[in-house]
Amino acid sequence: MMDSLQNLTPASTVPNKHKGLSAIICADWGKESRKRAVFLADVAGRTVRRIAGEDWSVTTVLAAANHWISRGTVLVTFDAPIGVPASFLSAVAVCQPPHRPESFLELLEWTREVPLFFESTRLAEDWRIDRPFFTVPGGEGGLTSYRIAAERLGVDHYRMIDRLTKAKTVFAKSGIPGSVGSGASALWQELRTLLRPGRSFRVWPFEGALDELIGSVAVVVGEIYPRAAYATALLDVAASARPPLAVAKTDAMVRSAAIEELLQARWIQRNRVRIEDADAAAGNEDDFDACITAAALLRCVLEGLPLCPSRLDAHMAEGGILGTGTINLELPEQTFRPVARPRSGRIEPTRSPAPRQTEPASDGAPAYRCPIAGCPKRFEGSRGGWDAHVGSPRTHANWHPELASARDRKEQFRRDFPDFFL
Numbered sequence: 001m002m003d004s005l006q007n008l009t010p011a012s013t014v015p016n017k018h019k020g021l022s023a024i025i026c027a028d029w030g031k032e033s034r035k036r037a038v039f040l041a042d043v044a045g046r047t048v049r050r051i052a053g054e055d056w057s058v059t060t061v062l063a064a065a066n067h068w069i070s071r072g073t074v075l076v077t078f079d080a081p082i083g084v085p086a087s088f089l090s091a092v093a094v095c096q097p098p099h100r101p102e103s104f105l106e107l108l109e110w111t112r113e114v115p116l117f118f119e120s121t122r123l124a125e126d127w128r129i130d131r132p133f134f135t136v137p138g139g140e141g142g143l144t145s146y147r148i149a150a151e152r153l154g155v156d157h158y159r160m161i162d163r164l165t166k167a168k169t170v171f172a173k174s175g176i177p178g179s180v181g182s183g184a185s186a187l188w189q190e191l192r193t194l195l196r197p198g199r200s201f202r203v204w205p206f207e208g209a210l211d212e213l214i215g216s217v218a219v220v221v222g223e224i225y226p227r228a229a230y231a232t233a234l235l236d237v238a239a240s241a242r243p244p245l246a247v248a249k250t251d252a253m254v255r256s257a258a259i260e261e262l263l264q265a266r267w268i269q270r271n272r273v274r275i276e277d278a279d280a281a282a283g284n285e286d287d288f289d290a291c292i293t294a295a296a297l298l299r300c301v302l303e304g305l306p307l308c309p310s311r312l313d314a315h316m317a318e319g320g321i322l323g324t325g326t327i328n329l330e331l332p333e334q335t336f337r338p339v340a341r342p343r344s345g346r347i348e349p350t351r352s353p354a355p356r357q358t359e360p361a362s363d364g365a366p367a368y369r370c371p372i373a374g375c376p377k378r379f380e381g382s383r384g385g386w387d388a389h390v391g392s393p394r395t396h397a398n399w400h401p402e403l404a405s406a407r408d409r410k411e412q413f414r415r416d417f418p419d420f421f422l
Contacts, residue, residue, distance in 0.1 A: 020215025021301060022072035025051070026224055026294040027061050028286045029080040031173075031182035037286035038064065039277075041298035044071065048294045050277035050287060058190040062201065062219060069200075069218040075297070075307075075322075079289060080183040081170040082191075082203065082223040083319025087156045088132065095129040095153060103316040105206045108192040118185045120173045124149040133185055136175025138404030143176060160313040161321050164329045165228045165244070177403065177412045191221075204322075205315045210308055222322045226289035229296035229323045232305075234258060234336060236266045239305060243331035247292075248418050249285045256282045257338030262295060271302045296323050335418055371417045372399050383420070386413075 024041040036056040041048045051064055058078075065074040083104045092107065093100040101107040111117045120133040124145035127134060132150075136142045150157050157169040173181035191203075201219035204210050213220045231245035248254045259282040262268065263275055273295070275281075281291035300307050306325035312318070370377040370389065375396060377389060389395060390413045391406030403409045414421070 020072050022070075022074055023065070023068040024075045024294060024297045024301070025061060025065055025077065026290045026297065027056065027076070027078050028226070028290040028293075029078045029183045029187055030286075031186050033057060035286055037284075037290045039281075039287070039290040039294040040064070040068075041294040041301075042068075043298065043301055045274075046272055046298070046302065047274045047276060048291060048298060050280050050291070058187065058194065062194075065219050066200075073214045073217060074219050075214070075222065076201070076219055077222050077224040077293070077297070077322055078187055079224050079226060079293070080187045081159075081162075081167075081180055081319075082184075082187070082221070083159060084170060084317055085156050085159050086314035086317040087154060088129070089317040091129050091153050091155050103206050104319060105195060105203060107317075108188055108195060111188070111192065118189060120181070129153060129155070132171045133173050133181050134171060135173055136179070138175070140405050140407070142405065143172070146172075159318040161318060161324065165225055165321065165324065166333070167225060167227070175404075176408055177400075177415065205308075205312055205320050210322075223319055224293050224297075224323060225321045226293050228321055228327065229293040230258075230336065231334075232296035232299055232323060232326045233292045234261050234265065239326040240328055241331075242327045244327055244329060244333040245336055246333055246415075246418075247336040248415055249288050250416050252282075254336065254338060254418075255285070255288050258282075258292070258336055259288070261336075261339070262292065267299055267303070268295075271299070273298065273302070293323065296326075300326055368420070371420050372396050372413075374398075386420070 021043050023043055026039050026041070028037045030036060033055040038051045038053060038056055038061060039048060040051050053060065061076060065076050068074045084107060089101060089104070089107060092110070099110050101110050114130045116131045118133060119131060120135050121127055121131060122135050122137060124134075127146055127149040134146055136146065147157055157171055159170070161167070162169065168176065168178050168180050170184050171181050172179045173185065200217070201221050202208060202213050202217045204213060204220050204222040207213070210220070227246070228244065230247045231242050234245060235242055247258055259278050263278060267273075268275070275291070275295065277287075277291070280287045282288065297307060299305070300323065307322050308320055308325045310325070312320045366381065368379040368383050370379070370386075372390070379385060387406075387410050391409050393404060393409070400409065400412050403412055
């Protein structure tokens with residue numbers, strides 16, 4: 001790992017429009033270190049590239065940042081929640097006297113005294129302030145049972161920014177699609193060991209406003225959420241008219257098309273930005289998210305757009321998500337649709353798109369084939385009945401076996417195969 005980091009040297013030819021910022025590092029995060037991916041945006045060089053490495057940790061990501069601090073502040077970002085609901089911080093003061101943490105960072109310090117804080121529960125009746133992480137049980141109402149248990153103690157499981165971006169609760173480790181609790185737990189435990197006097201980094205927004213930190217400290221650590229960055233990277237519309245954008249990143253064809261769209265985006269050409277390692281970005285979900293987010297944040301810097309909203313709700317507890325200052329979260333979310341255009345020659349799709357309409361049925365009406373691999377099911381005349389078909393775990397035992405409830409399986413189907421509904 002460290003050998004590859006030694007070879008990273010910053011390029012510098014174009015003046016930096018955001019004085020004081022040298023580079024942006026975007027780390028796609030998760031519980032397993034082997035599943036993490038890191039991309040870097042060289043601000044002066046106007047280049048986005050992958051940082052090669054395995055078994056990434058907070059420490060090694062910060063080590064990568066050290067190679068760029070001679071040029072200015074490095075923004076190091078993680079795709080994991082950095083913050084808790086304000087109601088949770090308040091509940092600690094009520095339920096765990098005499099402890100009264102006034103910020104998320106103080107809460108992390110407090111968790112050193114709570115041995116079971118990061119151990120998840122499986123029964124809602126076991127949910128406590130000093131043991132908030134959980135695995136959503138199978139069957140209907142699993143997540144709801146935990147919501148009710150938390151509400152009894154005055155806790156809303158969601159931060160305001162989570163609701164605005166349709167993110168999952170920070171405390172759910174598994175059992176629902178897109179759970180983030182495992183990644184958050186891993187990040188927080190390592191981060192708290194680094195919160196010592198004399199450290200070279202500060203954590204935004206708990207230790208200062210972004211504009212104040214950039215240019216005054218070597219490294220600024222912050223939170224990203226790729227779903228909040230897709231629109232900035234892929235849509236060429238004004239920020240005020242830029243809606244949130246959903247991308248079915250589990251589909252290799254969609255990833256490939258999205259990276260191709262990024263390579264040919266007008267803002268990329270206008271700012272003379274170079275995207276390297278595009279094949280790697282299209283190759284898997286982790287590199288895709290890290291690359292897209294790095295590109296989105298670089299666009300903000302080069303075009304003088306805000307990296308974050310001017311106002312954050314309960315920022316000392318809940319923190320904020322970088323990149324949300326350039327999308328209009330009040331607009332309805334749109335879905336990325338691949339468009340037919342000449343390829344740049346750098347991206348090749350890894351599989352064919354899922355079939356939607358097959359040969360006509362015997363009466364001449366259209367027939368639609370289930371896009372889940374290996375499934376022979378055809379829907380005659382319409383897609384009616386698809387929800388019951390995909391909602392049962394028995395029907396497709398090998399497709400997302402971790403999802404037990406019909407509702408969760410239907411939501412995942414919509415994410416994995418948006419073209420089925422065109």
